[in-house]
Amino acid sequence: MPKVLVSVDMEGISGVVHPTETNPDRYDYERGRALMTAEVNAVIAGVLDAEPSADVLVADAHGPFRNLLPEELDRRVRLIRGKPRPLGMLGGLDGDVDAVLFVGYHARAGAGPAVLAHTMSDAVLGVRLNGREVGEIGLNAALAGHHGAPVVFLSGDDVACAELLDLVPTTSTVAVKRALGQAAAETLHPVVARERLRQGAAAAIARRAEVAPLPVGRAVSLEVDLYSPATVDTATLIPGVERAAGARTVTFTGRDVAEAYGVVHLLVQLAQVKPG
Known part of the structure; x- marks a missing residue:
């Protein structure tokens, strides 16, 4: 079944x-x-x-x-x-x-x-997984x-x-x-x-x-372009999330896709938080 x-x-x-x-x-x-x-x-x-x-x-x-x-x-x-x-x-x-x-x-x-x-x-504004836009x-x-x-x-x-x-x-x-x-x-x-x-x-x-499952290796690299620089500021409080060059991109290296996926969802939730 x-x-x-x-x-x-x-x-x-x-x-x-x-x-x-x-x-x-x-x-x-x-x-x-x-x-x-x-x-x-x-x-x-x-x-x-x-x-x-x-x-x-x-x-x-x-x-x-x-x-x-x-x-x-x-x-x-x-x-x-x-x-x-x-x-x-x-x-x-x-x-x-x-x-x-x-x-x-x-x-x-x-x-x-x-x-x-x-x-x-x-x-x-954009997400790249292992360098590929997704x-x-x-x-x-x-x-x-x-x-x-x-x-x-x-x-x-x-x-x-x-x-x-x-x-x-x-x-x-x-x-x-x-x-x-x-x-x-x-x-x-x-x-x-x-x-x-x-x-x-x-x-x-x-x-x-x-149809084979989409293969994605371990140690997944993630880049996320965010609309608000304030969200970038908050995102860097997440362990492992770092600011890339410029005001709107953060990076993260996850143990696997599941960890990187969770970080994307967390960034979306953080974007709803207004600066204090």
């Missing part, structure tokens, strides 16, 4: 193009979370079409991690929601997970045109690889799909929209998107053995 983790973000959902649809405090958020729930249900159906006995965990991985509508979610899965929690967007990941799927993901900060592109938060896709794929799990599927806009394929060429993707800008896209009808997601997820699970 394979164990499958589905991590669900919102910016890469079909029809979603603007922060009013992804922010709980904005007027169109309820529509966004309904679309998000429907798309993950389509992916779940595809996974279980291919592997009816699969143990499926769904990690709500957008913003507050409380977006999916539990009462509307496929009853055959278990939902991980709320924050803070271990492993962030990949809550529920462990060494027993056989495959990871990214649903509704978006491209990294600086990519474009790409719909709602960013990395973790607007406080982060966003949430790369960070999460590396963390999955650290636990021995391949990322076999991603849905989002065309730029997000290309971002994962650059890292994992053998993976499967479904583009549910074509990016025209940061807040504009040519998008599939949601019903059509769900049909393609179900088919794509089933095919991805069926060929999961062909």
Whole structure:
């Protein structure tokens, strides 16, 4: 019985193009979370079409991690929601997970045109892992690889799909929209998107053995460009975090990807602290 983790973000959902649809405090958020729930249900159906006995965990991985509508979610899965929690967007990941799927993901900060592109938060201008520019896709794929799990599927806009394929060429993707800008896209009808997601997820699970976990070595080097110099000042209080040349970049060398991943999440939280 394979164990499958589905991590669900919102910016890469079909029809979603603007922060009013992804922010709980904005007027169109309820529509966004309904679309998000429907798309993950389509992916779940595809996974279980291919592997009816699969143990499926769904990690709500957008913003507050409380977006999916539990009462509307496929009853055959278990939902991980709320924050803070271990492993962030990949809550529920462990060494027993056989495959990871990214649903509704978006491209990294600086990519474009790409719909709602960013990395973790607007406080982060860029992240480099072992010298390679990565966003949430790369960070999460590396963390999955650290636990021995391949990322076999991603849905989002065309730029997000290309971002994962650059890292994992053998993976499967479904583009549910074509990016025209940061807040504009040519998008599939949601019903059509769900049909393609179900088919794509089933095919991805069926060929999961062909996809290897993303390899990342030990002693991982991390560089993070932060929007606020004040956040850099605070970040240097973290053991091992150092200021690089200039006002906005910090560096960290971790024992492994998991440690570096935790530092990125901590930096995002520190960015919310106002200077005294």
